[in-house]
Amino acid sequence: MAQQLAKLEMKNIVKEFPGVKALSDVQLSLYPGEVHALMGENGAGKSTLIKVLTGVYSIDQGTVTLEGKQVSINSPLKAQELGISTVYQEVNLCSNLSVTENIFIGREIKKYGRLAWKEMNQHAEKLLERLQLNIDVTKLLSSYSVAIQQMVAIARALNVSAKILILDEPTSSLDRDEVQQLFAVMRQLKKDGLAIVFVSHFLDQIYEITDRLTVLRNGEWIGEYKTEAIDRMELVSKMIGKDLAELEAISSKTTDISQSDTLESMLQANEVGLNGKISPFDLELRKGEIYGLAGLLGSGRTEMARVLFGADKADKGKMTINGKDVHFTTPRSAILNKIGFCSENRKTEGIIPELTVRENMILAIQSVYGWFRYLSRAKQMKIAEEYIQLLNIRPANPEQLIKNLSGGNQQKVMLARWLVTNPDLLILDEPTRGIDIGAKTEIMKLMTHLSKENKSILFISSEIEEILRTCDRIAVLRDRKKVQEFDNDRELTQQDLMKEMAGGM
Amino acid sequence: MLKGMMKTKLFWPIIVLILILVINLFFDRSFFSIELRNGHLTGSLIDILNRGAPLILISIGMTLVIATKGIDLSVGSIIAMSGAIGAMTVADTASEGSGPLWMAIGLSLIICLVVGGWNGLLVSRVGVQPIVATLILMVAGRGIAQLITGGQITTVYYEPYSFIGGGYLLTLPFSVFIVAFVFLMAVLLTRKTALGLFIESVGSNADASRLAGINSKNIMLMVYMFSGLCAGVAGLILSSNVMSADGNNAGLWFELDAILAVVIGGTSLMGGRFYLMGTVIGALIIQSLTTTIYSIGVPAETNLVVKALVVLVVCLLQSAEFRRKVFGIGKVKPTGEQKGREGVTLS
Structure with missing residues (x-):
């Protein structure tokens, strides 16, 4: 594979946001016909890298070479023209439009100045057939399951004669069969010579489908490995930068269930x-x-x-x-x-996006207190700071709007919201779901702690x-x-x- | 220092308000002067405050409604209803006692609370979209007002009634005290209790708020009732000021000015964060604009166009994107970029 010309080379990529170096000196190379995993914890820079690749962000330093030619991807449109397509973590399609409309939105087929629905429907069906999906494309997207919506998103991405397909956590809301179905499609696309970038928090899936992987941590490039040549523990320790012994201690933990029957x-x-x-x-x-x-x-x-x-x-x-x-x-x-309840739909049933981390945390306890026993600002700050530290929430700023936090950190704030109420x-x-291993272990540890x-x-x-x-x-x-x-x-x-x-x- | 100030939502509205006032100075040297005449403070600024009182009141109510991601189109009609009820209650009274006055105030405010509650029930319990629910009352309310007044302008001769909108207290127009009281109550209730947090939470994500234990439906019901109440008070002030009941024209198009005031003040129509002080400044901008247009002699027919232009300027100034593109100042806060640092794509 090494002799083969890389389809895409990103070298020494630097991207800074005010106060944060989101990417420093990051590399990525993609070959035709490979599935390449992008690994890292929440906040490692995976999404930033993807956004650089898809033209959402411009880079501060570094070079991008596509099929031997240096290119500058300065807009999402440009990325599409270059054949780079993305399917985002949370399906961002229009659920109140038909499947066909979703696939063709923004690049409709026209005939004599009018929309050629017949052609579009046929084309949509063909695209979906390639993904082994046989559905009525004229029906509303919302009438299909999340898994099928995901496939439609992929079909939409493929519609622009894609050379590079980026799948950002496509499996997080799919069940086992659906994941297999997705993998079958990925293998097919791989055969067709596409380079696929795959982001997932499920290690099983990484080992099942990917050929190579790139590890990022805190915006830095840690390394590029052949998937089969790196074992799980090593991979995980590279991702979170903790040593192996500590990890093993966590993962080998089993609860002591002998006394369970005697519990009240x-x-x-x-x-x-x-x-x-x-x-x-x-x-x-x-x-x-x-x-x-x-x-x-x-x-x-x-x-x-x-x-x-x-x-x-x-x-x-x-x-x-x-x-x-x-x-x-x-x-x-x-x-x-x-009783406390952390919903699986963090975005729609969990966070209050326009409020700060502090306000999100105290919401449940405040609703228990009612309006008139309003927690003083000082008490609110104390709670927020305590749980930010306890759950290691980043950025550690209680006044940050929660919508600006990463998924894993939002999840921790949701946990904090309930922990504050001290539920039985x-x-x-x-x-x-959808959070990195570090946060996962922290949540599991917390659960064990609570049960104690x-x-x-x-x-x-x-x-x-x-x-x-x-x-x-x-x-x-x-x-x-x-x-x-x-x-x-x-x-x-x-x-x-x-x-x-x-x-x- | 300046940068910090520019970040607050109030900065640009205040600048615009000051600009409008200063422009007046070129046409009328005595614009800022305030004199004491017969124990009443008089002057253009007092005038703006006094005349702006009804608009400020309904804008305060509207702010809370908009914060819950709603809208209240019926306030103009509620003004008409409230004025009609108040004026008709005392229309035939010739006595000097204050009994009928309290009767008029009580009756119209209770009815305004009830119709506001009607809006709230439609929105929160029946699930009608706010714009539709309040549109119903916008039409019905004016109809009811016309029924009460019999379609006529009825003049009131009961002297104490004029105090609400025309009286003076401690040298200042009484309506200014009413506004100050309602504003203070609104601020205290929303910022010193958890009500403000709950309103913002419901407006930002109603489902999640319910799961966090907030009674979203009651919050919505309450903001519409409050908006109705504010409109009721505004209606009394307006009708008392002219000592008559006019079901046809009282409060006409006020709802639109109120929505504008809220938006100028920095509260988003998408719900969530709200800024009561911003709203008051927004309402003052609209009122001083109206006053200015009349006082500097802009032809009456260009009135609305000029008003629209100024509102457009305020809205553009508030857009960080616009400021950056045009003046290259006030760099956009990079929230949109930081949020993408990892994982989530928020739409």
């Missing part, structure tokens, strides 16, 4: 359910335990959590907390009963391995139904869980 009961649900969302289920959460919900996307995990939290009103069943009957009609009533039960719906303080945690995750490692007991959901409950003893394996999740085996 905290919440009990009897035949609680909501028509069309989650079939009636029984659930007992004990004090000081971490209870996992495993299941595929759409299996009813989130629905169960939302019903427990009162975000959706249960229409059947009975719930008790510490032996007392409760009936949650709003999240507020659950919060007053000392904390429901965490995919708290580790006799708090209950309901933990939802798509990563079975995470659940297996942290939870005392695990429920598996399938088709909006709780199908099985396991004690997490040493015999329980990923296979057992997966069998139940898939069902019918």
Whole structure:
């Protein structure tokens, strides 16, 4: 491969923002027909590098060479002309337009000055066929699942005869099958000679699909490696710059479950359910335990959590907390009963984008206090500073608007919002999704710490391995139904869980 | 120092307000002079304050509505309703006692609270879009006002009623005290309690606010009720000032001036952060503009065009992008770039 002419070379790239050096002396080379992973923690500079590559930012220093010719990518339009296409982390398409319209928006096919819908529809179908997708392209995008929307985004990117395709966390909202489907498409595109830049926090996926990888840390270039030549621990330690021993200590941690049965009961649900969302289920959460919900996307995990939290009103069943009957009609009533809920949709159901980190953190506790017992500014600052330090939130500025923080740091602020309320039960719906390993381990550590303080945690995750490692007991959901409950003893394996999740085996 | 000042939302509106006032000085040397006549302070500045009172009031209410990502088009009609109710209650009274006065004030303010609550219920409980919900009352309210007055301009002869909009207290017009009181209450309620935080939170992300335990629906209901109340007070001032009830023209197009005042003051129509002081300055800009246009003798027919131009200038000045492109000053804060430093793409 080394003899082959690199499709794209980025050398000594420097990008500065006022007060921050986002990229210093970063290299990246892409060859035709390879999948290249961009690795790094949140804040490492991956996104900045991608934005430089796609012309969103201009570079301060350095050179970009495309197929041997030096180019300057000074606008997203220019990047497109050069054949560099991007699919962003969160699908940024128009959900109230049709699939065809989404694919062609901005570069419609015209005939005699009018839009040639027939041609566009046919072309869209052809593009999607290449991605092994057979759908009605005239339907609204919103009528399809996130996975399909992702494929449409890729189809849109491919529409501009792309040579380089950048996939920024494309898998973060896909389930296992959908990821495989995406990988099949990537392999096909690879064969066609595309260079694909792939960003993902899932190491399994990195090892499955990528050929080479570039590691960044704090805006600096750490190195470029062949994927098969670097093992996981080494890779992770390069990404977070911590030594291996510390990492192993975290990852080999297993909870002591022997005493789990003796724990006191905290919440009990009897035949609680909501028509069309989650079939009636029984659930007992004990004090000081971490209870996992495993299941595929759409299996009813989130629905169960939302019903427990009162975000959706249960229409059947009975719930008790510490032996007392409760009936949650709003999240507020659950919060007053000392329950916290971190939604999986950080952007739409978590952060208040226009408010500061401080304000976001105190929001839940303030809503418990009501309007008139307004926390003094000094107290607010104290809380904010305490949790910024505790959770290692960056930048460490309480007055920063939360929308300016990276995903992982926003997630930590969301955690802080609930920790401030000192809940007896904390429901965490995919708290580790889309965030880097460093933040992930910090969140897992925090969970264990809370359970030691006799708090209950309901933990939802798509990563079975995470659940297996942290939870005392695990429920598996399938088709909006709780199908099985396991004690997490040493015999329980990923296979057992997966069998139940898939069902019918 | 200057740079820090330029960053605040209030900087450009204040500059424009001062400019407008100074321009007046070229036409009228005595523009800034204030005299004491018969125990009343008089002068152009006092005049602007006095005449601007109704607009400032409804703009304060509008600010909170807009902060929740809503809008209230009905305030002009509520002004008409409130004035009509107030004036008609005392229209046949010849007595000098203050009983009927309280009756008029109480009745019209309660009804304004109720109709504001109607807006709030439509928006928060029924889920009607704010612009549609308040459009309904914008039409209906003026109709009701016309029904109350019978489509006529009814003159009031009950002397105490004139105090609200025409009286003086401690040498200053009484309406100035009303505005100051409402403004102070609004500031205290929103900044010294958590209400302001909740309003901004609901306006910025209503779903997330609900999940954080905030009763978003009640917050929305409240801001519309408050806006109705403000409009009610404004209506009383206007009707008392002219000692009549005019269902057809009282408060006509006031809602648009109020929205302008809020926007000039720096509050975004997208909801979230709100700036009450900015709004007051915005309303004062609009009022001094109107006064200026009349006083320097711009032909009446060019009136609206001139007003539009000034508003355009204020809005452009507030855009950091525009300032950078045209003057090359006040470098854009790099928030848009920093947020991209890692991971998230925020749309």
